[in-house]
Amino acid sequence: MRNFAKQYIRIFILPAVLSAVFFLLATSAEAARLYMTPLKGSYQPGDTFGVDVRIDSEGECVNVVDAKISFPKGAVRPVDFSRGESILTLWIETPALAPVTDTISFSGGIPGGYCGRAGGDPGISNVLGRIIFSVPGFSVGVAPVGIAHIDFLETSKVLLNDGLGTEAKLQREGSAFTISTTPSTTTTNEWVDAVRSDTTPPEPFVVEVQQNPLAFGGKHFIVFSTTDKQTGLDHYEVSEVDRYGNTPNSERPALWKTVQSPYVLSDQEIKSVIRVKAVDKAGNERVVEYVPDGYGLMPKPKPASVNPGILLGVGAGVLLLGLIIFLVRRKKRTRETTPPPPENIAG
Structure with a gap:
């Protein structure tokens, strides 16, 4: 009887237990x-x-x-x-x-x-x-x-x-x-x-300029990412600023616009400062910049200045020339309108 019980346990019970243990381990893993x-x-x-x-x-x-x-x-x-x-x-x-x-x-x-x-x-x-x-x-x-x-x-x-x-x-x-x-x-x-209660800005981050022939037609683009530990991120904004404080290739002041990463740059020559702003749901902001080599803000170009004396001289010359032309034309018209003197007829 004992031998039968041992054989029963060995043949039926033990494999079932091992299978169950293996199944539980596999499932939990x-x-x-x-x-x-x-x-x-x-x-x-x-x-x-x-x-x-x-x-x-x-x-x-x-x-x-x-x-x-x-x-x-x-x-x-x-x-x-x-x-x-x-x-x-x-x-x-x-x-x-x-x-x-x-x-x-x-x-x-x-x-x-x-x-x-x-x-x-x-x-x-x-x-x-x-x-x-x-x-x-x-x-x-x-x-x-x-x-x-x-x-x-x-x-x-x-x-x-x-x-x-x-x-x-x-x-x-x-x-x-x-x-x-x-x-x-x-x-x-x-x-x-x-x-x-959220007064903490998003976490610090970096802006990377990248270029890939398989992405965006080979154009330069930027990638960026950060987190906010309190209320979470709401959105990102980007501003590109040329040497004169304008939007690249225009005379308009640089403005912010809402974007997502990755973002294709307007200035493909990478001569402008790239600013990225992360804004959380409480309105807190963190701004980071990518500054290209050799960048430096310059004053906006001003119209060329002219010496007032030169302007006065040029103006006087134009008036004198106009007066001469007027007199010449007047004399010419006078000659054309004056009748010729009568001819003497021999008796």
Whole structure:
């Protein structure tokens, strides 16, 4: 009987246990988890709140996140997306808010990969982005929503940093918020509070001038990137300034214009200063410059000055010449109009 039990364990039980252990190890080695914080909360019409989208790589290294998030239309409305604390540094698809389709999507990468919270990090450095939601007032004919579920769609993906683009087994955890149907005399606006408290400009960065025969028809262009740890970046602006303080190849004063990186330069000879301004969502700015070799501001050229005495002399000469021409023409006309003297007729 004992021999039979041992054989049964050896043949059936032990392989099953080993297979289960192997399966669990394999699963945990390739798993990743997308989740949100806070997981729950209570809000009312007029409130504005933030939801952090986070990732847990489960000990593995990942380098690409493609997130698709759904929310109930009418219960909440996405109004902004902050990338201030995001670990994504290369944005493949910038955050797109689509209230009509009730979805939010973004895709980004981490060059070198993200392998989890760094040792000694006092915070939880796994934020992909923060979605700012507002709770609209209820409309006539629209049924109020008691619980607003914000979830990841099944089409969301996370890729491992294995050089093969392997898709990780993914766990998805959303949030659920209670939406009150009774407005209150006081409202919560977490986003406005964050913007008002943000007095720090975006992080320092550099501007690089590049040229590639396969890009932009071989024209010179600039690349730049930075982050903002508080409210996140809002936009970039560029200004090209020639030696006279003007826009290159024009006499118009140099102005700022909103652009994205990469940006094709107007001055393809690279003789102008290139200024790039990063502006965060609180309006804080950081400006950096690229100064070409040999650049130096010069005073704007002035019209050539002429000695007043010379002008007076030239003017007098022109008048004298005009007077002479007038007298000559007058004398000529006098001769033409004077009748000839009568001829003497011999008797």
